[in-house]
Amino acid sequence: MENHTSLAGRQWIINQDDSSIFPNCKKISGIINNICQRCGSYCNTKIAGKILYCRACIGLGRVSENDYLVRDLSNKSYSKQNDLLTWSGNLTARQAKVSQEICYAFKKRQDHLVHAVTGAGKTEMLFECLKLCLEAGLRACIATPRIDVVNELYPRISSAFSKIKIGKYHGREYKDYEAEQLIICTTHQLLKFYHAFDLLIIDEVDSFPYAPSPMLHFGANNAVKTNGMKLYLTATPPDDLLEKIKHKKITVSLLNRRFHGGLLPVPKEKLFLKPFLKKKQLNKHLLKQIILVIKAGHPLLLFVPRINEIPVYLEALKACHQLKEMVIKGVHAADEARIDKVQEFRDKKIDILITTTILERGVTFKHVWVIIVAADDAIYTRASLIQIAGRVGRSCDDQDGLVLFCYHKYTLPIRQAISEIKRMNR
Structure with missing residues (x-):
């Protein structure tokens, strides 16, 4: 447990054998009527067939029916101050x-x-x-x-x-x-x-x-x-x-407008009749699109549907003689070097970053262009396609750019995503 210096607003688990007394704290059973009091999940699993515990939030430490959830109900006070905002920018x-x-x-x-x-x-x-x-x-x-x-x-x-x-x-x-x-x-x-x-x-x-x-x-x-x-x-x-x-x-x-006043880039579409990747070789039309991005001088986010596809595409791209001078890496949610790779891409030390939907939102890369492989895959929803498209054109000096949906079949999410982007632009 954390040192009880000021845990106002925190909650943590102690065993029922722990008789510690915490000021301003309330102790409740970790599980009441089969409901975990930390995460609200229904509990039906037992340790050694005897002690009920919660599997849903076990990553934060196990909550069992033999535990207390301790809540510090004291109200942490902070001094009133002026001029805390040191940002000097202006809003539109x-x-x-x-x-x-x-x-x-x-x-x-x-x-x-x-x-x-x-x-x-x-x-x-x-x-x-x-x-x-x-x-x-x-x-x-x-x-x-x-x-x-x-x-x-x-x-x-x-x-x-x-x-x-x-x-x-x-x-x-x-x-x-x-x-x-x-x-x-x-x-x-x-x-x-x-x-x-x-x-x-x-x-x-x-x-x-x-x-x-x-x-x-x-x-x-x-x-x-x-x-x-x-x-x-x-x-x-x-x-x-x-x-x-x-x-x-x-x-x-x-x-419905970006901070620089520009429109959202409307995705381009490309129908592929043959596989995107076969026998470790990229479809020539997909490779052509990738090379066009590189020649235009833009870093490329290449989205693929699944983690196990990243090393396959990585190997195929590195084998292309047209890309031999490029730095190409892959990243996914379980990648231990994920934070470092994302920063390297931001710093333009990586030319092509192959990724999954883990980078579909919340990250900003200057001048980046995007290609989505298998945009018709079930993993891509209307929302995720819109978010991925939103990685492009975020700079004041680069308000447009390529968003390319590559697919074998034109799906409802693809149609909805493009339709909504056009609607917001209107």
Whole structure:
């Protein structure tokens, strides 16, 4: 267990044999009526056939019916301050309007959705609301489903609020908890909090693993104070949030332009009659498209449907004499060097990065172009195709670029993605 210096808003597990007394804390059974009190999951598995435990959140430490969940209910106080926002940039008129709507929702403690196209500048639109929260001595958290997005957001938020210490927490980087006033973390980390935050921002709310996980939704609801606010961010709202908007349970802001005012790149389509890869050789038409990207001087994100395809495409690309001078690597969710490879690609030390949907959202690469292999694969949804297309054209000096959907069969998600991008552009 963490050192009990200031664990306000935290929750942790102790064995029922532990008689430790913690100030301002409440102890409850880890499992009540077969329901895990940390993650809300139903428990039906037993240790040695005797002791019930929760399998769903075991990655954060086992919760069993012989354990207590300890919640620190004390309210961590932070001093009220002025001029915490050190960002010197300016919002566009559209961004400023959304920023005002977010602040208005926070003052009312009204849950709110920001539906903004990829590259709209969602992060910058948060600054005024964060300023409002932090300067009032309140506590905020930005949570996102992906580690890559945590690593992307942390330096940007740290630069914008350089006068305060910001906590960064995810499963790939251990750090002792320090009760920071502003925290950036993965949505899994929210399961360690209970009634901790006045403002909880959930970025990429439609993304895996958060969107389909009742456990992570349960954790998010527990992490925010009863009088707190949840702010959702996405370019592709999930159905449950659209239903809440319809029934006026949450309010919404819409922004259909990027921060530089440019349009979203409309994907180009290419039908392939032959396999993309056969006997370790790339389809000549696919290779031609890849070479065109390289000759145009752009780094290339090459998306493939599955992790086991990455080494096959990597070998085939490296065998092409036209690409012999290029630095080509692959990356996926379980790759131990994932963070380093993403940074190398950002630093233009990698020319072609073969990846899965792990990089479909939340990461920004200047001047990148994108090719999706097998865009008709079932793994690609309307939302994921839109998000992948959104990696392109994010720079003020490079507002357009190639997004190429390669497929054998024209699918409904492909049609829906292109249709929605065109609709947002209108």
